[in-house]
Amino acid sequence: MDNAMLYIRHAELLRERVPSFQAYPFDLPVIRSFSKLAFQKQVTFLVGENGTGKSTLLEGIAAAWGFNPEGGTLNFSFNTRSSHSSLYEYLRLAKGGRRPRDGFFLRAESYYNVASYIDDLDGGPEVPGVRSNKISNSYGGKSLHEQSHGESFFAAFVHRFGGQGLYILDEPEAALSPLRQMSLLVRMHELVGRHSQFIIATHSPILMSYPGSEIYLLEGEGIRQVALEDTEHYTVTKAFMNDRGKMLRELLADD
Template sequence: MNNTTLYLRHAELLRDQVPSFQTYPFHLPAVRTLDRLIFQKPVTFLVGENGTGKSTLLEGIAAAWGFNPEGGTLNFSFNTRSSHSSLYEYFRIARGVRRPKDGFFLRAESYYNVASYIDELDEQPSFGPPIKNSYGGKSLHEQSHGESFFAAFVHRFGGRGLYILDEPEAALSPLRQMSLLVRMHELVQQDSQFIIATHSPILMSYPGAEIFLLEGEGIRSVALEETEHYTVTKAFMNDRQGMLRELLEDEQA
């Protein structure tokens, strides 16, 4: 896939319509300096420190596409708590020439609500198979947090899809994160596009991915080795005792 065949080609902030860049969410670093975020690869990562606006930006893009701000498929219309921002109202998104066959917006913080909504729908009279069959045939609430996350990746994601994921590593062990890389690769080969906000250097290692670093000065494209997630993890593992000694001595001083 290239930019002309990606499902989501860019997201543009309508800056002239923003009421104020001094108020939430427009004061966030990722939003304040944003003009147009261009997607050029099948896999794009949004990375940066807490508070830079990764999740808010991702949510705005997902909602502008048409996803429920709390997550799920395009058909999910529940509203547990209106905590999403109005950012999506100020986005203009450019869709590719092809339309995705599948799609999912996964938010770690509200995945419980998605699981509850699926159970509620399955309790209602229906002429079709239970929705939980698309997630492995078992209620997501009857699985561990990590298992329920992974069930969506393995069973629900079907290829030719746009998948927007907010910190999918939150419930996954390092081994499961590597398994997610394998599943992502399978889906990319099936003409899927991923946009992922993450802190995981394991996920960021996906070959050929674009990594956008969100910082106070704005958004820029970086290599994996330039991210703090990679350098700090590598430094810690290469000199664990030295790093611990320095950290704990500083704490006691």
């Protein structure tokens, strides 16, 4: 899939329409200096320290596309708590030459609300002899609340994501073991082969290892493209595991 065929080619902040860069979320240093973010690969990672604004930017892109800010598919319209920012109202998305057939916005912090919404829509007992049209059938046929947090995340990746889709994921590793994160890489690769695009905010160097992806680092007052080996996530994890004894002595030393 070349750049012209990506579902989102770039996200641009309509700076002239922003009422004030002194109010949230436009007062975040990265957003205050933000102009345009280009997507050139089928898998893009947004990384950075906590509080840099990567989840805020990701949420803005998702909402500008039409996803519910709390997550789910384009058809999900619930509102548990209006905590999302107005950033999406000031973003313009440049769309590719074709529309995706599938899509999902997954955010770790509100996935419980998505699961509850699905259960509410599926409310009512099964009718014997009648084929079920429950939404949970698209997630493996079992309520997401009846699975562990990690299992429910992975159920969406395996069963709900069908390909030819736009998948926007906010910290999908939050409930996944390292082994499950590697399994997610496998699933992502399958979906990339089915003409899908991923935009992912993450802290996981395992996920960032996906070959052929692009990594944007949000720091200070800017966004720049980096290699995996230049991210703090990779260097700190590698340094710790290569000599954890020394690192622990330094971290836990008495003053």
